[in-house]
Every structure is written in structure tokens, then in C-alpha cells.
Amino acid sequence: STAAAAPSVRAPLPVLGQDVTVPLVTGGEVAYAALDYAASAPALQRVWDDVAAYAPYYGSVHRGAGYLSQLSTDLFENARRTVAEFLDCRTGDQVVFTRSTTDSLNLLAAALPDGCEVFVFETEHHASLLPWGSPHAAGRRGSNARVTYLDAPRSPRQAVETLERALADRDPHGPALVCVTGASNVTGELWPVRELAAAAHAHGARIVLDAAQLAPHHPVSVRDLDVDWVAFSGHKLYAPFGSGVLAGRADWLREAGPYLAGGGASRTVTRRADGGVDVEWHEGAARHEAGSPNVIGAHAVASACKALTEAGFDALVAREKELIRVVREGLADVPEVRFLSLFGDDAPRVGVLSFVVEGWNGSHFAAALSAEYGIGVRDGLFCAHPLVRTLLGGDPGTRGECGAPGAAPGGKSFDAVRVSFGAGTPDEHVERFVRAVR
Numbered sequence: 001s002t003a004a005a006a007p008s009v010r011a012p013l014p015v016l017g018q019d020v021t022v023p024l025v026t027g028g029e030v031a032y033a034a035l036d037y038a039a040s041a042p043a044l045q046r047v048w049d050d051v052a053a054y055a056p057y058y059g060s061v062h063r064g065a066g067y068l069s070q071l072s073t074d075l076f077e078n079a080r081r082t083v084a085e086f087l088d089c090r091t092g093d094q095v096v097f098t099r100s101t102t103d104s105l106n107l108l109a110a111a112l113p114d115g116c117e118v119f120v121f122e123t124e125h126h127a128s129l130l131p132w133g134s135p136h137a138a139g140r141r142g143s144n145a146r147v148t149y150l151d152a153p154r155s156p157r158q159a160v161e162t163l164e165r166a167l168a169d170r171d172p173h174g175p176a177l178v179c180v181t182g183a184s185n186v187t188g189e190l191w192p193v194r195e196l197a198a199a200a201h202a203h204g205a206r207i208v209l210d211a212a213q214l215a216p217h218h219p220v221s222v223r224d225l226d227v228d229w230v231a232f233s234g235h236k237l238y239a240p241f242g243s244g245v246l247a248g249r250a251d252w253l254r255e256a257g258p259y260l261a262g263g264g265a266s267r268t269v270t271r272r273a274d275g276g277v278d279v280e281w282h283e284g285a286a287r288h289e290a291g292s293p294n295v296i297g298a299h300a301v302a303s304a305c306k307a308l309t310e311a312g313f314d315a316l317v318a319r320e321k322e323l324i325r326v327v328r329e330g331l332a333d334v335p336e337v338r339f340l341s342l343f344g345d346d347a348p349r350v351g352v353l354s355f356v357v358e359g360w361n362g363s364h365f366a367a368a369l370s371a372e373y374g375i376g377v378r379d380g381l382f383c384a385h386p387l388v389r390t391l392l393g394g395d396p397g398t399r400g401e402c403g404a405p406g407a408a409p410g411g412k413s414f415d416a417v418r419v420s421f422g423a424g425t426p427d428e429h430v431e432r433f434v435r436a437v438r
């Protein structure tokens with residue numbers, strides 16, 4: 001059996017899982033090369049240590065006079081402050097702990113003012129494409145939103161122009177929201193968030209940034225980007241599953257009914273003379289955090305925010321750029337490999353690359369990388385069907401929602417393969433990937 005790969009000497013932040021070995025169909029086993037950070041990043045060792053250190057002490061948040069309950073409440077509220085600092089929030093901004101980016105955006109969708117217009121590029125991940133005005137939100141605030149889907153731009157400048165054109169026609173006095181992703185989960189490309197925010201504000205609209213792919217790779221400053229809200233997921237930010245964040249302006253969140261009704265969100269509940277109940281809801285973040293909160297998840301997210309801030313993003317950005325170069329140059333003379341991009345192959349991006357391999361179905365290709373080389377990548381349509389349709393110039397309709405294997409029409413591949421990396425990715429994993437693809 002093959003020995004586990006030595007831990008990376010160049011990794012700025014150690015992660016868990018690099019000594020996990022997996023069996024190969026060719027015999028023996030090999031150190032698992034997790035190259036699917038864009039789906040879920042491995043947990044930072046530091047995050048896991050912080051969670052383990054706290055585990056014996058936890059108690060229910062906001063619900064007890066006991067010492068451990070108080071400790072947990074402090075930890076939870078400190079986590080909120082850490083996240084606000086990490087995102088460079090404005091005074092008065094709110095940090096709401098959610099389950100994920102998907103949950104955060106659905107929460108905002110349920111808090112839209114009446115008659116809100118929403119502008120969203122067709123290139124978004126389904127989490128930022130689908131929550132707006134969707135039928136499942138019927139009866140809620142925001143369910144009557146009018147959504148305009150914008151065509152895929154072919155340059156950052158075209159993205160801004162497309163948005164400006166769409167906003168120019170609207171009534172500047174009515175409420176409007178633009179939703180944009182900071183870095184694509186398919187191409188890794190960076191979007192011109194600051195410029196889009198300026199365009200939105202110039203037309204009286206607000207903007208929410210889907211930072212699920214941006215926050216793990218780049219500093220995100222709410223102030224500097226001048227976005228109204230930011231959403232991200234803990235499990236892509238080197239923390240475990242089950243926690244996310246929606247941070248930003250308090251007003252729409254305060255004016256909306258609670259996302260979930262229940263304890264924690266309610267300040268007082270009284271029985272009326274007519275037999276019903278009157279509820280006064282909290283106004284702060286608690287309004288949308290009903291039920292016992294995920295204190296471990298919030299603590300883990302805060303720990304990841306601190307670890308990333310202390311390590312600094314410069315080293316991580318430089319490292320990812322270098323790994324992208326290794327992949328691009330290593331495969332430059334393989335004509336069957338075509339990388340996917342909207343803004344051009346050299347556009348700035350985070351450590352995420354998708355490609356198609358001529359003559360291969362993406363799912364078969366990814367399965368071979370796993371079975372023969374112990375490499376974990378993602379294949380499919382990446383929960384971004386309209387974007388992948390645009391990039392591949394075809395109809396990806398025969399694949400499942402997030403890319404479950406399906407027949408490729410006429411034997412032609414309508415799915416892609418995605419490789420992604422970040423903190424802790426050893427050189428050896430990326431070199432093995434290049435060798436395997438070749």
C-alpha cells in the first residue's frame with residue numbers, strides 16, 4: 001500500500017483529513033486528495049480543536065441561569081461579534097446565524113418588502129437564483145417579488161452594464177434587491193461586486209452578496225464593497241456543516257415576521273380575552289433564530305474567521321493562484337481538456353476550475369479520478385444549470401438537480417468536472433491530479 005502523502009509544507013493553515021487513505025481499484029491504497037473545496041472545505045485543525053475544547057462545557061443558549069448556559073450564551077454572542085468583524089460590518093448591521101447560505105438567502109427572500117423587484121443573473125448558484133418570489137414562500141413577505149433574470153455577461157464590465165440597463169427602467173422609489181455571487185462556484189471567476197453595488201445603489205436598489213465561494217478565499221468587507229447583506233456557509237469556510245450567516249442591514253429583517261415562529265424569536269406571548277394569542281417578536285437577530293441555536297456551529301464559524309484573519313488572506317490568495325497555474329500549465333498541451341469561463345481563461349478567480357474532457361462524460365471522468373487515483377473532485381452541473389448550459393452551449397436537462405449521474409444525450413457530455421482547492425492543499429494532490437488527467 002502507498003504511504004500517506006506528507007502534509008504540505010507550504011500550507012498556511014493545516015486542515016484535517018490529509019492522512020485519510022482510500023482503496024484504489026488498481027490495488028493498494030492512497031492518501032485521499034480532497035480537491036472539492038468548493039463543495040465543502042475540510043475543517044481547519046484549529047477549528048476542530050476549538051470545538052473540542054468547548055464540547056464539555058456547552059449548555060443551551062439564552063435559556064438558563066446555569067453557569068454553562070451563560071458560558072454558551074457568551075460564546076454565541078462573541079461569535080456574532082467575531083463574524084461582524086470578519087465581514088467588516090457597519091455599526092447597526094445584524095449578524096443572523098442560519099444553517100447555510102441557502103438558508104440565509106431564503107431568510108432574506110422572506111423579508112423582502114411588499115412589491116420588491118429582484119434582479120439576479122442567470123449565472124447564479126440555485127441557492128441565490130431560486131429563493132426570490134418563489135411559490136414556496138406564498139403568504140410570506142417577499143412572496144410577491146417580481147424577479148428579473150439577467151443574461152450571462154461575458155465580461156465584468158458587461159455585468160455592470162447589464163445590471164444598469166435593467167435597473168434604469170424601474171421605479172426608483174419602489175424597493176429593489178440585486179443578488180450577486182462574489183465568486184462563481186463553477187468557473188471560480190470573481191465578479192465586480194463593488195461596481196455592481198454602486199450601480200444598484202445609484203438606482204435605489206439594495207444588494208446582497210452570495211459570498212459562499214468568496215469568503216473562504218478573499219477578505220470580504222461589507223463597508224468597502226458597500227453591499228447591504230452578505231451570506232456565507234460555515235462548511236465552505238473550513239468549519240463543520242450546519243451553520244451559516246446572513247449579515248447586514250437590520251431594517252428589512254426587523255420589519256419582516258420571524259423566519260421561524262417559536263421560542264427565542266418571541267419576546268412576550270399573551271393569551272387574549274378572545275382566546276387567541278398575541279406575540280411580540282424580538283427585533284434583533286433573535287427574531288430570525290427561533291429554537292435552540294447551533295452554538296457549536298456559530299463557535300466553529302467564528303473560530304474559522306479568526307484563523308483566516310490571523311493567517312491573512314494574502315498567503316492563501318497567492319497559494320491558490322499558484323495552484324491554478326500548476327493545473328493550467330500542466331494541462332495546457334492536452335487538447336481534449338477545455339476549461340470553462342465566462343470572462344476569459346485569464347480572468348481573476350478563486351481556487352476553483354471547471355472543465356470538460358472531450359470524449360468523456362464528466363461523471364465517468366470524476367469516477368475514474370476517484371477509483372484509480374484517490375482524487376475527489378465534483379462533476380455535474382454544480383447547482384447552476386443555466387450557467388452550465390451557457391458555458392457548454394447545450395441542454396443539461398438530463399442531469400439531476402445538482403448533477404446526479406444521468407444519460408448524456410447522443411453520447412455527448414453535458415456535464416463538467418470541477419477541481420477546487422484552498423488552505424492545506426498539498427502540492428502532491430494537485431500534481432497527482434494533473435498526472436491523472438493527462
Ligand code: PMP
Pocket residue numbers: 038039100101102103125127128181183184185210212213233235383
Ligand atoms: N452559493 C454558492 C456560490 C455556492 O457555491 C453554494 C454551495 N455550492 C451555495 C450558494 C449554497 O451553499 P449551501 O449549500 O451551504 O447552502
